[in-house]
Amino acid sequence: MDKYEIAVIGGGPAGIMAAIAASQNSSSVILLEKNPKLGRKLLMTGGGRCNITNSKPIKRLLNLYPQKNFLKHSFYTFTNENLLSYFENKGLAFVEEDNNRIFPESEKSSDILNILTYYLKDVIISYNFEVKSISDDFIINDEIKADKIIIATGGITYPRTGCDVKNYHLTSQPLTDIKYGLSPLITKKDLSNISGITLNDVVISYKKIKIQGNVLFSHEGLTGPGIIDLSNEISQSISYNLLENNNPDIDFEIFVDLCPNLTREDLQERFNGDFQIKGKTMIKNYLKLFLTNNFIDFFLNETDLDGETQLSRINKKTKNRLIDNLKRFSFEIAGFNSNLAKITIGGIDLTNVNPKTMESTLIPNLYFAGEILDLHGPTGGYNLKIAFSTGYLAGLSAGEK
Numbered sequence: 001m002d003k004y005e006i007a008v009i010g011g012g013p014a015g016i017m018a019a020i021a022a023s024q025n026s027s028s029v030i031l032l033e034k035n036p037k038l039g040r041k042l043l044m045t046g047g048g049r050c051n052i053t054n055s056k057p058i059k060r061l062l063n064l065y066p067q068k069n070f071l072k073h074s075f076y077t078f079t080n081e082n083l084l085s086y087f088e089n090k091g092l093a094f095v096e097e098d099n100n101r102i103f104p105e106s107e108k109s110s111d112i113l114n115i116l117t118y119y120l121k122d123v124i125i126s127y128n129f130e131v132k133s134i135s136d137d138f139i140i141n142d143e144i145k146a147d148k149i150i151i152a153t154g155g156i157t158y159p160r161t162g163c164d165v166k167n168y169h170l171t172s173q174p175l176t177d178i179k180y181g182l183s184p185l186i187t188k189k190d191l192s193n194i195s196g197i198t199l200n201d202v203v204i205s206y207k208k209i210k211i212q213g214n215v216l217f218s219h220e221g222l223t224g225p226g227i228i229d230l231s232n233e234i235s236q237s238i239s240y241n242l243l244e245n246n247n248p249d250i251d252f253e254i255f256v257d258l259c260p261n262l263t264r265e266d267l268q269e270r271f272n273g274d275f276q277i278k279g280k281t282m283i284k285n286y287l288k289l290f291l292t293n294n295f296i297d298f299f300l301n302e303t304d305l306d307g308e309t310q311l312s313r314i315n316k317k318t319k320n321r322l323i324d325n326l327k328r329f330s331f332e333i334a335g336f337n338s339n340l341a342k343i344t345i346g347g348i349d350l351t352n353v354n355p356k357t358m359e360s361t362l363i364p365n366l367y368f369a370g371e372i373l374d375l376h377g378p379t380g381g382y383n384l385k386i387a388f389s390t391g392y393l394a395g396l397s398a399g400e401k
Contacts, residue, residue, distance in 0.1 A: 001139070001142075001143060001144065001145050002030075002143065002144050002145070003028075003144075003145045003146070004028045004029065004030045004124075004144065004145070004146050004147070005026045005027075005028040005029065005146070005147045005148065006019075006022045006026055006028065006029045006030070006146060006147065006148045006149075006150065006395075006398050006399065007029075007030050007032060007138075007140060007144060007146035007148070007149050007150070008022065008029065008030070008031045008032065008123075008149075008150045008152060008395070009032050009131050009140075009149065009150065009151050009152065009153055009170070010032075010033070010034075010151065010152035010153040010154060010167075010370070010372075011031055011032075011033030011034075011035070011038040011039060011125070012038075012039060012040075012041055012042060012152060012153075012154050012161075012370065012371075012387065013039065013041075013042050013116075013370065013384055013387040013388055013391065014152040014154075014369040014370025014371065014386075014387040014388070014390060014391035014394075015031060015033075015150070015152035015153075015369065015370070015391065016031070016038060016039065016116050016117075016120065016391070017078075017116070017369075017387070017388050017391035017392045017395065018150045018152055018367075018369050018391040018392070018394045018395035018398070019031040019120060019123045019150075019395060020116070020119045020120060020123070020392075020395065021391070021392045021393075021394075021395025021396045021399060022123075022150070022395035022396070022398050022399040023120070023122045023123050023395075023399070024395075024396070024399060025396075025399035025400060025401070026398075026399045027122065029122070029123045029124065029399075030123070030124045030125075030126060030144065030146075031120065031123050031124070031125045031126070032126050032129045032131055032140070032144075033125065033126065033127050033128075033129060034128070034129065034130045034131075035127065035128070035161070036127050036128055037127070038113065038116075038117060038125070039113040039116070040158075040161040041154065041158055041161040041163075042109060042112065042113055042384075043109045043110060043113060044109070044158070044161070045109060045384060046101075046103060046109065046381075048108075048109055049103050049104070049107045049108070049109060050103065050104060050108070050109030050111075050112045050384075051101050051102065051103055051380065051381040051384065052083070052084075052094070052102050052103065052104065052112060052381060052384055052388075053080050053083060053084075053102050053381045053384060053385045053388070054080075054099075054100045054101060054102065054380050054381035054382055054385060055080060055096055055100040055101075055102050056100045058075050058076060058079065061075065061382070061385070062075060064377060064378055064382060065375070065376075065377045065382070065386075066236075066376070067350060067374070067375050067376075069355075070350050070353075070355045070375070071355070071375065071386065071389070071390075072355070073355050073356045073393070074355070074358070074389040074390045074392070074393040075385070075389050077389070077392065077393050077396070078388065078389045078392035078393060080102070080385075082392075083388050083389075084102070086115065086116075086119065087104070087111075087112065087115050090115045090118065092104055092105070092106065092111055092112075092115060093105040093106075099380050100380070100381075101380050101381050102381055129141075131153075131167075131170060132166075133170070134149065134170050134171060138365070138366075147365065148365040148366075148367065148398045149365070149366055149367065150358075150367040150368070150369060150394050150395065150398055151167070151170060151171070151366070151367070151368050151369075151372060152368070152369040152370045152372065152387075152391060152394070153167035153170075153372050154167070154344075154370060154371045154372060155178075155181075155343060155344025155347065155371040155372065156178060156242060156344050157180070157181075157341045157342060157343060157344055163344075165178070165242070165243060165246075167372065168243065168347070168348075168372070171360075171363065171366060172362075172363075173348050173349070173352060173360060173362060173363070173366075173368075174348075174349040174351070174352055174362075175243070175346070175347065175348060175349060176346040176347065176348075176349050176374045177239075177240070177241040177242075177243075177346050178241055178242040178243050178344060178345070178346040178347065179235045179236070179238075179240060179241070179242060179344070179345040179346050180231070180235055180242070180336040180338055180341040180344070180345065181231065181232050181235060181341060181342065181343040181344055181345040181376050182228045182229070182231060182232060182341060182342035182343045182376075182378075182379050182383075183228070183231040183235070183336040183337055183338070183340065183341035183342070184218065184220065184221060184222060184223035184227060184228065184231070184336075184337040184340050184341075185221050185222045185223075185227055185231060185254070185331075185333045185335075185336060185337065186220050186221040186333065186334045186335050186336070186337050187220075187221035187222060187331050187332065187333060187334065188332040188333070188334045189331070189332065191217045191218070191219070191220075191221060191222075192219045193298070194217045194294070194295065194298050195217050195218055195219045196216075196217065196218075197216070197217045197292065197294050197295050198214055198215065198216045198217075198224065198292070199214065199215040199216075199224075199256065199258065199292065199295065200214050200292070201213070201214065201260070202214070202215055202226065202256050202257060202258055202260060203256070203257040203260040204226050204227060204230050204254060204255070204256050204257075205254065205255045205256075205257070206230060206233065206234050206237075206252065206253075206254045206255075207237070209230065209233045209234070209237070211226055211229050211230045211233070212226065212260065213225040213226025213227075213229060214226050215227055215256060220337055221331075221333070221334075221337065222254075222331060222333075223337075223340070225379055225380075228342070228379045229378045229379055230254070231336060231341075232345065232376065232378065234252065234254075235336065235345050236345060238250060238252070241346075246338075248335070250333070250334070250335040250336065251332075251333070251334065251335075252333050253330055253331065253332050253333065254330070254331050254333060255328045255329065255330050255331075256328075256329045256330075256331070257326075257327050257328065257329075258290065258291060258299075258325075258326050258327070258329055259290050259326050259327065262290075264323055264327055267323045267326060267327070268323060271319055271322070271323065274286065274311065275311040275312065275314060275319070276312075278311055279310060279311050279312030280310055280311075280312065281310065281311050282307060282308050282309065282310055282311075283300065283305060283306075283307055283308075283309050283310070283311060283314065283322075284296055284297070284300060284307030284308065286311060287299070287300070290326060291326075299325065299329070302325070302329070303321055303322060303325045305318065305321075305322070342379070342383075343371060343376050343383050344371055344376070345374075345376050346374050347371065347372050347373050347374045347375070348368050348372055348373045348374060349374060350373065350374050350375070353368055353373065356393075356397075357393065357394075357397035358390055358393050358394035358397055359394075359397060359398075365398075367394040367397065367398050368390075368394065369387070369390040369391040369393075369394040369395075370386065370387040370390055370391055371383070371386070371387065373390065375390070
């Protein structure tokens, strides 16, 4: 039986960084990866460009996470400057795009992975190694004995990358409910005829939750940054657990404010004046002032109004219906698009993990990092930030003698 000081389970960004940090103080580290290659999910992030982190100052960054108090120590231990220096020291430059998103200048996630792999030069990597069991005395699959173990196996999204619900049960560590995160939404109505259309900078609401951002129509429903971020809030507010049912019955409604810069009163006043002055204008042409052109026909069909109707022929009741739909256009949602959910919400209960070391408070010498923990953030580099910072802290802590 092979023996190591530290075994890291999972070759994603959290596991890789944990192994790198652990190897700084330990000469006996093994990284166990289920796939024939490392970083499968990492290569897919940011559309293959790798939105590696978000450049907001740490205090502002932390305020965007539900678990900011838990993340504080790891974020200050391994900052964005620390992270980017690993790559800049090897000649990789970065660019900042909208919303403080950081990408490699080469726009290749493979460049990120290649450099991370270089830093694993002192780590033994075992590929095609699926961890099926961990004994109480840290024997893995009856093959490997470790003094300390770091579990960084990720969540349940993108199963083809090696994610598996079984990973949650490798230890007796308590779990929170497991849910879909950063997920497109499947609509009850077929939207394929408007697939590809984007509504820019609208306000999407679910109950009392509101998020401003872009909405993109797809063949299966709604996506885009605004929808993706709202899905986190929706998912947390609904009672379900994917460990108990991987196809939950989910049914809810969301609303889109198509004119967020105008109040209902503003629209009412504007309609009252314009409908008199521009009475011969057809409603389909008039709505170009408020809506993107290729969305107007769909909008009119949903409001049951003929686009050829002149403004002067629209009565008060219809005018109010137009305002209602411009300010609160509804979509009935049939569920989350599980095939495209980017992250997992829920995981190892943070109550039983020390945020200053990432070590279990129930099982000494057992550490956790990344998405397997009950940690998540919005889209825009926030979740890779979690992976790298918690991974580094877990590896650093485990490597201490």
